[in-house]
Amino acid sequence: MQHFLRKTVAVFESLGDRSLDSFERLGRSTLFLVRVFKSIPFVFLRPWLLIQQLYSVGVLTIVIVLVAGTFVGMVLGLQGYNILVRFNSESSLGTMVGLTLVRELGPVVTALLFAGRAGSALTAELGLMKTTEQFSALEMMAVDPFKRVIAPRFLAGFLSMPMLAAIFSAVGIYGGYYVGVYLLGVDDGAYWAQMQKSVDFHEDFMNGVWKTVVFGFVATWIALFEGYDSVPTSEGIGRATTQSVVNASLAVLGLNFILTALMLETS
Amino acid sequence: MKSPLVEITKLSFNRGSRIIFNNVNLDIERGKITAIMGPSGTGKTTLLKLISAQLEPTVGSIMVDGQNIHGLDQEELFEMRKRMGMLFQSGALLTDLDVFDNVAYPLREHTRLDERMIRYLVLIKLHAVGLRGAAQLMPSELSGGMLRRVALARAIVLDPMMILYDEPFSGQDPISMGVLMKLIKTMNDNLGLTSIIVSHDVNEVSAIADYIYIISDGQIMDQGTPAELEETASEWAKQFLKGLPDGPVHFHYPALDYAIDLFEIS
Ligand SMILES: Nc1ncnc2c1ncn2[C@@H]1O[C@H](COP(=O)(O)OP(=O)(O)OP(=O)(O)O)[C@@H](O)[C@H]1O
Ligand SMILES: [Mg+2]
Numbered sequence: 001m002q003h004f005l006r007k008t009v010a011v012f013e014s015l016g017d018r019s020l021d022s023f024e025r026l027g028r029s030t031l032f033l034v035r036v037f038k039s040i041p042f043v044f045l046r047p048w049l050l051i052q053q054l055y056s057v058g059v060l061t062i063v064i065v066l067v068a069g070t071f072v073g074m075v076l077g078l079q080g081y082n083i084l085v086r087f088n089s090e091s092s093l094g095t096m097v098g099l100t101l102v103r104e105l106g107p108v109v110t111a112l113l114f115a116g117r118a119g120s121a122l123t124a125e126l127g128l129m130k131t132t133e134q135f136s137a138l139e140m141m142a143v144d145p146f147k148r149v150i151a152p153r154f155l156a157g158f159l160s161m162p163m164l165a166a167i168f169s170a171v172g173i174y175g176g177y178y179v180g181v182y183l184l185g186v187d188d189g190a191y192w193a194q195m196q197k198s199v200d201f202h203e204d205f206m207n208g209v210w211k212t213v214v215f216g217f218v219a220t221w222i223a224l225f226e227g228y229d230s231v232p233t234s235e236g237i238g239r240a241t242t243q244s245v246v247n248a249s250l251a252v253l254g255l256n257f258i259l260t261a262l263m264l265e266t267s
Numbered sequence: 268m269k270s271p272l273v274e275i276t277k278l279s280f281n282r283g284s285r286i287i288f289n290n291v292n293l294d295i296e297r298g299k300i301t302a303i304m305g306p307s308g309t310g311k312t313t314l315l316k317l318i319s320a321q322l323e324p325t326v327g328s329i330m331v332d333g334q335n336i337h338g339l340d341q342e343e344l345f346e347m348r349k350r351m352g353m354l355f356q357s358g359a360l361l362t363d364l365d366v367f368d369n370v371a372y373p374l375r376e377h378t379r380l381d382e383r384m385i386r387y388l389v390l391i392k393l394h395a396v397g398l399r400g401a402a403q404l405m406p407s408e409l410s411g412g413m414l415r416r417v418a419l420a421r422a423i424v425l426d427p428m429m430i431l432y433d434e435p436f437s438g439q440d441p442i443s444m445g446v447l448m449k450l451i452k453t454m455n456d457n458l459g460l461t462s463i464i465v466s467h468d469v470n471e472v473s474a475i476a477d478y479i480y481i482i483s484d485g486q487i488m489d490q491g492t493p494a495e496l497e498e499t500a501s502e503w504a505k506q507f508l509k510g511l512p513d514g515p516v517h518f519h520y521p522a523l524d525y526a527i528d529l530f531e532i533s
Binding site for chain 2: 128132136142
């Protein structure tokens, strides 16, 4: 009995500890973000730092986005055709592919790929810098790591996401075009005309863009914070990297639902 | 008599419930080489981090060049740190820059010198630590001892007023050890630097230090010039300096009685 009581108390204790921990982390991550914001003006004095990061965060993710976008578009073409053909409306394939990509799959899948490729790399990089005391060394050289290291990476992630999502949607539309028009015989003109007619700039396109902006912000923030806040050991870096990808992916999927609901509400 | 460059008064510092320093008073004289010695894990690195305000003391104050270093705002602290160099125990080089760029980094951040001048200064410092030929290597291509020598070159490249050396000799072969000792000594004497050296190497330290503090268990166990220490030598200091296994100094991290621990049935 005593044993059982002790066990139960221990369970509650660890639950309490954990929730305190997560509140503390939430607080720390907010302070982290504030420091990042304060350091952003500095980046405009050293645009070179941003360009370097745009390359390693953005450009190196493009290949994955191109490949994934093409395949997703091709699958949309296949599935879409098979559904639409039942209603004799396969000429609307362009509408379906375009809307799905611009409103949902473009922002969401790109954000997931971004978290897996760029986000994990950012977390591991910052974790390594912390473990090898590079942040302390920078501070001892009177250099603020937030200005020099973190803010440029934040801006780069934030700016790359919308561009990557645009690339994803563009190649996806061509993937759908290839399958629908070339392989399955949908009318070439109809594919584009239908898409142009029914994809609205404000309703659809801008809503998609807003999503990518939010996702880019959140995924980059999580990646950088997990790295900066990691336990400075090799094990800690590994754990932070996994957490960064998992947390960013869940945050993106959750936020996507909320944003979609809000956008449908206001339209 | 000049006032000390670093004045530590009534310093206490805890890590969780562990007391690392307990009411320590310690002065670092200007223009001298002061050595901090003590068993592994007593807080020598911690002391350097406290002096350079990377850590905050729990109680007590640390004055550096007449200013309370923990009362400065970030800008003032950075101004102060431009006049400090620190050699980290691990080297702490920036892994995405090569050796040359690592040493050039403080110059590029804090001066407006042109590339020719930077190249000139960096090569002089790298030559002093014997690594001019390694300028184009990346940190991942260096050995531990080489890493630390590059870090030393970086720490002195801005010609600071004070340098904190954390274990400059560990991992060095006898030749580079000798060169480093001479380098530290000549820099100190010719440039009027103040040097704080954390080290385990009793012989090397005794040869170049002007004053030695031996710390252990959160206290200063002994202090004095190398000659004084050789003479007065409390039981404690004698054991430490000679490296004898038995005596008042504990080799073990605090633990339960060995026999109890071994035969404990849980
Ligand atoms: N980040 C930390 N968190 C908690 N405890 C720490 C941390 N860093 C160091 N310590 C503890 O503080 C004590 C002093 O550490 P410090 O690194 O200053 O020792 P040291 O004298 O430099 O040892 P060494 O000669 O081995 O380098 C150690 O016992 C260590 O357990
Ligand atoms: Mg140490």
